[in-house]
Amino acid sequence: MSDTRWLTEREQDIWRSFMAAFHGLTDQLARQLQRDSGMPHTYYEILVSLSEAPDRTLRMSELAGLRGSSRSRLSHAVARLEDTGWVRRRECPTDKRGSFAELTDEGFAALAAAAPGHVTEVREKLFDKLTPEQVEQLGEISKAILSGVDPPPLPLCDLTGDR
Amino acid sequence: MSDTRWLTEREQDIWRSFMAAFHGLTDQLARQLQRDSGMPHTYYEILVSLSEAPDRTLRMSELAGLRGSSRSRLSHAVARLEDTGWVRRRECPTDKRGSFAELTDEGFAALAAAAPGHVTEVREKLFDKLTPEQVEQLGEISKAILSGVDPPPLPLCDLTGDR
DNA sequence: CCCGGCTTATTGAGAGTTCAACAAGTACAC
DNA sequence: GTGTACTTGTTGAACTCTCAATAAGCCGGG
Numbered sequence: 001m002s003d004t005r006w007l008t009e010r011e012q013d014i015w016r017s018f019m020a021a022f023h024g025l026t027d028q029l030a031r032q033l034q035r036d037s038g039m040p041h042t043y044y045e046i047l048v049s050l051s052e053a054p055d056r057t058l059r060m061s062e063l064a065g066l067r068g069s070s071r072s073r074l075s076h077a078v079a080r081l082e083d084t085g086w087v088r089r090r091e092c093p094t095d096k097r098g099s100f101a102e103l104t105d106e107g108f109a110a111l112a113a114a115a116p117g118h119v120t121e122v123r124e125k126l127f128d129k130l131t132p133e134q135v136e137q138l139g140e141i142s143k144a145i146l147s148g149v150d151p152p153p154l155p156l157c158d159l160t161g162d163r
Numbered sequence: 164m165s166d167t168r169w170l171t172e173r174e175q176d177i178w179r180s181f182m183a184a185f186h187g188l189t190d191q192l193a194r195q196l197q198r199d200s201g202m203p204h205t206y207y208e209i210l211v212s213l214s215e216a217p218d219r220t221l222r223m224s225e226l227a228g229l230r231g232s233s234r235s236r237l238s239h240a241v242a243r244l245e246d247t248g249w250v251r252r253r254e255c256p257t258d259k260r261g262s263f264a265e266l267t268d269e270g271f272a273a274l275a276a277a278a279p280g281h282v283t284e285v286r287e288k289l290f291d292k293l294t295p296e297q298v299e300q301l302g303e304i305s306k307a308i309l310s311g312v313d314p315p316p317l318p319l320c321d322l323t324g325d326r
Numbered sequence: 327c328c329c330g331g332c333t334t335a336t337t338g339a340g341a342g343t344t345c346a347a348c349a350a351g352t353a354c355a356c
Numbered sequence: 357g358t359g360t361a362c363t364t365g366t367t368g369a370a371c372t373c374t375c376a377a378t379a380a381g382c383c384g385g386g
Binding site for chain 3: 357358359360361362363364365366367368369370371372373374375376377378379380381382383384385386
């Protein structure tokens with residue numbers, strides 16, 4: 001328990017570059033979206049997920065699952081998106097607990113308006129900086145990391161009686 | 164202006180894996196730190212930077228630069244860290260505007276207590292998932308991305324007269 | 327010296343996230 | 357059926373982050 005496998009000098013170097021690069025990149029993307037389209041990156045991704053769903057509609061918990069977000073976060077986010085008129089809530093006929101979130105036409109338009117600037121930023125700040133081989137490597141690396149990431153911060157009730 | 168260079172199918176795939184992997188990873192690290200050590204990841208990194216500085220002390224703006232954080236954010240964070248007793252503010256004798264942040268013994272102890280769990284998480288969730296070649300590739304990729312990331316969200320007053 | 331222009335750091339309000347608690351509905355054993 | 361256990365989604369409070377505004381000190385030209 002006490003024999004921690006510390007990082008080597010080299011590993012720490014890479015780890016720090018990685019964190020700096022990724023935070024720099026995501027910060028920049030988030031900033032661009034907020035500045036040019038007035039929406040947080042998280043909300044942009046919610047709109048994307050809805051836009052790709054049949055009828056542009058998803059159950060709240062499916063949406064949370066897709067976005068790796070907690071139900072609570074999603075609930076707050078959708079409340080705000082509803083205020084701006086980009087999303088509408090509908091009730092589920094078969095399960096009265098359930099809620100659907102549906103992308104409105106205004107929401108779709110906002111997404112369509114935001115996309116070009118966002119994609120341009122992604123291309124310039126990420127893909128343009130890497131060689132084609134590095135892009136493929138990044139894909140492999142990402143898949144490998146994903147395999148180790150525990151199921152998202154979903155409700156994931158604490159089953160164990162621990163503590 | 165209107166000819167956006169959209170992502171190819173393959174690129175979008177990689178982009179999404181990348182985002183999912185990275186968000187999953189950072190979420191998990193943040194969660195582990197908050198749960199086991201009661202501190203946000205951002206604060207952990209502030210403590211790390213201070214612990215490595217001469218006299219465990221840094222000017223506020225140097226610290227902000229190191230951490231790629233805005234002055235404002237750092238100011239709020241240090242205020243809170245001061246409340247918990249992990250950091251102490253000192254005034255700068257040569258520049259009366261300036262402030263030093265100094266890691267207290269309690270802060271150092273908290274950091275020392277948090278480090279093993281954090282490192283273990285980094286090793287298990289990142290390094291253990293990758294081959295040695297992939298680790299090196301990740302280092303190169305990170306450096307390449309870093310080269311394109313604009314200077315951090317520092318104050319960076321808008322020099323241009325635009326808008 | 328002194329004034330305008332930077333730089334340093336803080337502050338407050340607004341927005342997003344987390345966590346725990348909760349209401350409401352479903353499911354399944356009995 | 358009825359009750360217990362689980363699910364779905366929401367809410368409020370506490371916390372972090374962002375942005376714009378502000379106070380205060382430095383600095384260089386005239």
